[in-house]
Amino acid sequence: MQKTNAPADNPWDAAPAAIEPAATKTTKAKRSDAVAKEVLDIPAAPVTPPATNAGEYDIDGLMTDFPTATDLERFVYDETGTVLSLKGRANKLKYQVAMDVLNGQQVDPKYTGTDNPYIDRTELVPIDAIKEVPARDLALPERSDVQNIFYSTTIPHPDEEARAQDKKCHMLYRKYKNGMISYEILGPLEQKPVGEKIDKFGRTRPEVIKWVDPRTGEQTVMREDGTLTPQGKRLRAMMQAFKVNKSNQWEVWIDREFVSLNENVKNNPWDLSK
Numbered sequence: 001m002q003k004t005n006a007p008a009d010n011p012w013d014a015a016p017a018a019i020e021p022a023a024t025k026t027t028k029a030k031r032s033d034a035v036a037k038e039v040l041d042i043p044a045a046p047v048t049p050p051a052t053n054a055g056e057y058d059i060d061g062l063m064t065d066f067p068t069a070t071d072l073e074r075f076v077y078d079e080t081g082t083v084l085s086l087k088g089r090a091n092k093l094k095y096q097v098a099m100d101v102l103n104g105q106q107v108d109p110k111y112t113g114t115d116n117p118y119i120d121r122t123e124l125v126p127i128d129a130i131k132e133v134p135a136r137d138l139a140l141p142e143r144s145d146v147q148n149i150f151y152s153t154t155i156p157h158p159d160e161e162a163r164a165q166d167k168k169c170h171m172l173y174r175k176y177k178n179g180m181i182s183y184e185i186l187g188p189l190e191q192k193p194v195g196e197k198i199d200k201f202g203r204t205r206p207e208v209i210k211w212v213d214p215r216t217g218e219q220t221v222m223r224e225d226g227t228l229t230p231q232g233k234r235l236r237a238m239m240q241a242f243k244v245n246k247s248n249q250w251e252v253w254i255d256r257e258f259v260s261l262n263e264n265v266k267n268n269p270w271d272l273s274k
Helices: 032-040 059-065 069-080 089-103 160-164 230-243 251-253 258-266
Strands: 147-157 168-176 183-189 188-195 208-213 221-222
Touching: 059 069, 059 089, 069 089, 147 251, 168 251, 183 230, 221 230, 230 251, 251 258
Parallel strands: none
Antiparallel strands: 147 168, 168 183, 183 221, 188 208
């Protein structure tokens, strides 16, 4: 028999439930002589700092001492601090690019890179891409119609492993003027190592790093007619289990207008201004 957690422990366990019903124009102004002179006096873009022994390098010497693109990239990096991307380039081209950088000349940005050439990327643990945040429920009103907001950092985490470690997620409830209520999990995002492998140095490394990403985008809890979505029922039950004095968080902090309305209609249910 499948075990079912109480909403306050796990509001994310969804038991089977019935589904409820033009371009702007710009004007070119004439520059004054002073402005024109200032423009003409703009200094040239900074060039790559030349190596200590600039002018003493020879392409044949570089080809002899650094026979691979990796060796060449590392040497240029050591001499100038410039990261090059030379793998797969024609021999004459990559050694010419290296010579230009060593001599402090500008090179086409397509020949430069960002990764330290000493890092062996084959030994790096791959990291999965972060998922896109789910789209906001289109049935919700504009954000400008928000009546009140409640933020909590004590909500049980949707991820089973994180919840077993008693980790919490950060959730935002929004109450709108038309009576609709929404929830949105904002985070936190965490990285989780998955699997194991042994690298070339004999060390045990994860096979991949995955993201624990509980973000939901803004979704509906209560509709305009007062009915709850299936997830909304579980979330309301959970928030009602969190007590505030003689009441609970749902009534005190989330559905506050509902509590106020109860006090008003108790004396006069016919007043439409309430």
